Amino acid sequence: MTETIATFSPLYQQIKALILGSLQAGEWKPGEAIPSENDLATRFKVSQGTVRKAIDELASENLLVRRQGKGTFVATHHEDRVHFRFLRLVPDNGEPHYPKSTILDCKRLRAPAEIARLLDLKSGDAVIQIERILYFSSEATVYEEIWLPGTTFKGLSVERLVEWRGPMYALFETEFGTHMVRATERLRAVAADELSAKHLGVEQNTPLLAVERVSYTYGERPVEVRKAVYLTASHHYLNELN
Incomplete structure (x- = not known):
């Protein structure tokens, strides 16, 4: 399946939408790590900085969780921090x-x-x-x-x-x-x-x-x-x- 990027919104927002689409489709399950920023940048043919900005926004919305030294993970309701x-x-x-x-x-x-x-x-x-x-x-x-x-x-x-x-x-x-x-x-x-x-x-x-x-x-x-x-x-x- 070919992934396409629309042209009517900021590039990082387009990448955010594509990542959201993968989450919705279940490509990465709750609690699982998503690909690295570098891998996603290669996949979407954009800079690593653009991917980072998209992930930062998804993390601020509690959809993704960054873990120092481990990577970025899909948020899960099994984590105490999500309960509240x-x-x-x-x-x-x-x-x-x-x-x-x-x-x-x-x-x-x-x-x-x-x-x-x-x-x-x-x-x-x-x-x-x-x-x-x-x-x-x-x-x-x-x-x-x-x-x-x-x-x-x-x-x-x-x-x-x-x-x-x-x-x-x-x-x-x-x-x-x-x-x-x-x-x-x-x-x-x-x-x-x-x-x-x-x-x-x-x-x-x-x-x-x-x-x-x-x-x-x-x-x-x-x-x-x-x-x-x-x-x-x-x-x-x-x-x-x-």
Whole structure:
């Protein structure tokens, strides 16, 4: 297959797009090293400096990871540093830490209209719905519903989720070939309804933080909708702005 470079954007951006295309096609798997800058420069017939600038930008976007003396690797959700890109709940006291979770349910449904729209599906297409509770320091802190495209996550079950020991995104990456590369979130203050109060062990109308996330894989393809409520009595949502 012949690789071509468009002429309407800066050269390093064109190289970045080609590298992204290789990532999307699975040429280099999460956690694997990509070819050296020199090899990529030869492959794309550009200077090593142009390749370096493209890789620098991909690294700043957390798609690639540079390791001193070892090379450049595809980012993976198995790395601790990646976990906290998508987990912004931080304890008021102490260091950020990954929570333990309890899976309440995992079932296959027909997509409600809103979920279908957010996942770029047709209303009624198959989706997977997961319900779980996240515990920070043994305290129920997050109750969430997670919606996934049924065709992409075919075979996902409660048993598989319970067996998995690690972040859910690492499971999606390893067993379903879906690597989350970015997400958008919307936040608002809400009062606990009957269901969230029950799962979080609080009174109805307790103040909560509602977070709706849409996560994307390569090619800007939405592959997850997450609707969660956070109990922030001893935690806060941290976002670093650059």
